[in-house]
Amino acid sequence: MPNTEHSDVLEERIGQWREYLRRRQAIHAVDIAELEDHLREQVASLIDAGLDADEAFLVAVKRIGALDALSREFAHEYSERLWKQLVLTPDAEEPRATARTDALVAFGLAITAAILVKLPALFGLDMDAEAAFYARNVSLFVFPLLAGYFVWKRHLGTSVVRWLALAFVVAGVIVNVYPFAAGGSTEGLAALHLPIALWLVVGIAYAGERWREVGGRMDFIRFSGELFIYYVLIALGGGVLVAFMAMIFQAIGMDIEPFFESWLLPCGAVGAVVIASWLVEAKQSVIENMAPVLTRLFTPLFAAVLVTFLGTMLLTGRAIDIDRDVLIAFDLLLVIVLGLLLYSVSARDPQSPPGFFDVLQIVLVVSALLADVVALWAIAARISEFGFTPNRVAALGENVILLVNLAWSAVLYVRFMRGHGSFGSLEKWQTDYVPVYAVWAAIVVIVFPPLFAFA
């Protein structure tokens, strides 16, 4: 008869076996439970027959057969399981209830956001006439709710919640109390930069206690990328829905454009942020992340374009034609390159040795830096001629911040390639740098308007 020590060892072994099975995509938790029941029954009968626990376990496992073959059979039977389904696979029956509450809360918050965005209209703030008000406040309609969702999900303490709430309140007061000149560029800048600053607040709620860790911030970066992709997908779906709606209502002589413009578009646009966030949260363990896949696809292409651009510039001797938007264009270029770098860093196994893709990555970053330096050089030469408008200062500041981020990343990357540094230090640099963007955005929102007399 098995004594307690024996059964402890047996439990441990069964636990290991279960873990091993769990890694197989085609075999779900319920199936593992069924197989485990079988294994235990077999072990018990073998022990009854006189084997000791160890032997019984080995024989029972052997009788179940090769797990590869079994997993193949399951995959054959459930081919859909290899397409990691989001909706169909609650892991065991226990988290099913939490998944449902989660969905309910997310939809509730999405509807709240939709109501919030329509609320000002009740007080006479028409969406067409007061477009500037909506532009300044758009992030405030949805980010507090999103932060609230994560506060609820992560069970954040009241002290954190107080800080988050304070940040939103301060933001709300500033953008609505400042006496912006109508149509001025500081107002446009504030509207553009507030979401960036507040996204950090959402990030603090997202990462919760892990905000101080590299891993926590990296998760937030991953989340942001996936959210963006989901949001675009939802927007595309929404576009199809609207086109279809317009078509069939046209058939009965009705024009949906007023309804679309004042209801469907604003409510859908804010609600979709919450829904997309919830989807990313729900599926993070289920589906492979898309952002790294797209990164892999586009890194070589962008690298090729940039190298060709630099080569052409060198060969033809053409200078960068400085006009109003060139700085913005190079800011966007750096943002894209940073995104490509960020999402390949986020998906890279830090342990794996440097490879060809890393070389491509460095080529991409270095060529983007070179192109940007050339542009900055051209602009610096003529900056006095252009004058320091708020738009130009903001764009220049962003360019410098991006340049510093990418330049030091390139240094760390090269060090890693040459075996002088770890990949972890690159990750740490990237995640540590995230708040810098938010702080700069906050400066643009808070300091720029008074500095430039709200022009």
Next chain:
Amino acid sequence: MEINKDLIAASSTPIVLAILAEEDSYGYAILQRVRELSGGRLEWTDGMLYPVLHRLGRLGYVEARWEIADSGRRRKYYRITALGRAQLDEQRTQWQAVDATLRGIWQMTALKPGILNAVPLTQGA
């Protein structure tokens, strides 16, 4: 004696359905019953029974439910459905036809020993 894999695969459906037609059962007990009925000649790889059971479930021949067994563990029981019984009848007819044919052949070959070893070309020679 080892029975060919294809034969095992082909016979698994009627065997499992027939065992479930006796009474509701679960994986381990079904395997025990198979051993018993075949006198130990049919050796299934235990794990492979489960994909078979799940396939029968998908086809609607059996239904599954979770119960708490005497051991206190959760156990998945299978029950044959009306569709499953119909399928079992169908399979029985098919297997009987195969069996009858084979029986005839075995009898014939028993009467004329060596026929199975005969070279097929003798006909034309």
